[in-house]
Amino acid sequence: MHKLDSFTLQHHYADLGPVFGTPTAPAPLSEPHIIHVNKSVMTELGLDPAESNHPDWALFSSGGKLFSGSLPFAMKYTGHQFGAFNPELGDGRALLLGEVTHNGKRWDLHLKGAGKTPYSRFGDGRAVLRSTIREYLAGEALTALGIRSTRALCIAGSSELVAREKMETGAALIRVAQSHIRFGHFEYLFYTRQLEAQHKLVEYVCAQFLPEVVGEPVQVQAEALLRLTVKRSAELAAGWQSVGFAHGVLNTDNMSIIGDTFDFGPYGFLDDYEPGLICNHSDHTGRYAFDAQPGVVLWNLNALAHALSSLLDTETLKDCLGQYQPLLIEFYAGLMRRKLGLATEDDGDQQLCADLMQLLESGRVDYSLFFRTLSHYCGERPAAALEALVSPSQHEPLGHWLSRYDQRLQKETRSAQERSRAMLQTNPKFVLRNYLAQRVIEAAEGGDFQPLHILFDLLQTPFDEHPGFEGWSAAPPESGKHLPISCSS
Template structure:
């Protein structure tokens, strides 16, 4: 692969930032990527920044707000020490093999070593055409960039493993989607952007040597505990570790009410991170069959199907590793713990939502029954759990009870729940619940409102929403409207793969 794009003779000078680069992925060689520089974005302007992530990376707020930083994260100026590239991968999309994919509108600037000693890759999404853009234009739009920025930082604040977002740079440059929109670039960060699809690509092409190199890279840098003397055993151990992380991630998604929307294998992180925020959503009313992506006409990625889809995707990863593992039975054995690990992780998270500091055999029934009640009554998922938390902390029960039309059914469940709590410190339960059940989530209508304001060059609502999402368990006086029920018009919002 190793396509090099020479800089123009009038290229801007290098920008220096307080970053220490190590760029380990680029050492894999040209079969894994194409070297390419970001394409300049005309008339760039700041839309949003995460000073919290900036501090994690070692970037002081004054630099992150500078004109130099604006030029770098617009793709208009090269960053000293970076090694820009677009990686190649494949993947199954909506259950079908899609062949070669790759970073079609994302360019990896490189990997930095943070002050804490952790490696973090920085990637510009929407930075122009790459050799893997296929029929796309290589750009992202303001709408989707705002959604990804807010979702990344909101999920991080909720404790869900995720890629992060450093900033958004906007531009008046037109981009054609369903309508003409304006361009934007979001800077993403993650320990690694390795996907299941990276392994699928080389397996699909019969490139066993490159597959082995990718395995060695993943194990050496991210799963050192999986290294074994035997290659097949190393691959099996890695597969088992990825299976565990994926099960934990999906349990977290289901517990917090998060719908990904496009769980293709090229959107599955090898590190068990939430990757690629396209048509995602947090549940309003608790509806297990909710489909957040209107492109998903058959509901393959409906909310309640996510755990099983993740398992299917793990089988695709196992198939990609078979040239190294050899025996299919060994790969299947590595995947076997998934259902048990997911169920245990999900029940543990639901116990925490209920403030249960110990485990009892009957807890599963208590959890199933309250979820069934939420489904039958179409109760708002986030508001129910937060009001229940506040009741356990000392507030009246009425605000919780008022969420249900069938008061008798709720009272019956509440009596059982109260009996279960009787042997637990009320203070401990309340403390656990208030740090587990958020008051603020990124609802569709909230994202839509800040997108509309930002499209009119008003970024204050975006900054306000970002502030509450960065600490979603706190109260934030004056921001109660951001935690209220969604308006009726929110039900009409539709999201697709277009971005």
């Protein structure tokens, strides 16, 4: 394990050349102070967790001091935003600091809130405390739920004022991912006809994630990469739908080439089961509503496939994209069987699940609480704990569904106790609800970071009971539902 002062980065991506971005020095935040250091991510990177108390963390996490070997680099890309192509994109408030390899994995470190870059357009290049906390928590929440996601190494606050809808304080975080390559990187090189550079980018990504095709013709590598991206994107979309996560702004520049949840903004986890939930108050048409996500991911994959059309013929592209729907269905069905405690597969499972979703929707039942409560169900009548989650008018439909569920469980070979234990490790007790995030943000803006520390720890182990913290697992009050969340950060 490395000490912070000897932690050294490489800069493989920046070495690809000026086509891919611009070396840019960060603009340090004023009077930075450390808010949190993620010991779990430190371990992933090969940093000694004992270094979490190092006095220079505030400088490293806010641009005031660089890790050894770092070459800050603003990445250039484009993308489709709300369905329209925008050529004027790139790292407008973030810099790729470099990469580090530990235990056979290479990790990117990306400083967000680093100040203006050549791609800032009219922005100030800053991030604010509100959005930084939301991203910090979201990466941990999804990772603990088994959903691929970027994470963050640390978060810093400052006294610097930043203008958004109101004046807020500036903040920064170091995002960590195995890759920061977006669909938009390939779109940029395709639409500007920098095809040799696009070939180089295909080879760069394959060298890290598809070593079995390294040395093959670039067309072979491009097909393998597209198939990997389709598969991982289908798995990602299925994961989001199973845990009730709405990303909120699935533009192609927010899509990771390796299928990580990327670029957290106006996201939200479901409270009541609302398939049409729109968590981004700028999404006036519902393009990125919760139930629209699987289709939007496919739309984005089509955009990526088009960007690779200089390398792959139409039939190959269609065949790659044709994998998406069956993979999505397969992944989602498997995840929902786990949520229902079904270890085996049965022809009626899909309908059983669909009918439950209809019941939850019509009754506006809390999604996470229902499945957590179902994890304790052992066939009792009346099913008082479950009935308490629905209105009296729903008791009869719930009873009918539970009778069918009981019959289905008779086909299982596991005991009720074994099933319950498995479900309790699948259906979380603690979920990153927007009202909880807002509670933490408001406390932090007032200088109290203890709620942030509490919620962070709970989200890292969301399946545990955590006695004494039941208030953090409760459904929101009506005033805590449908909080307006914007893209601004």
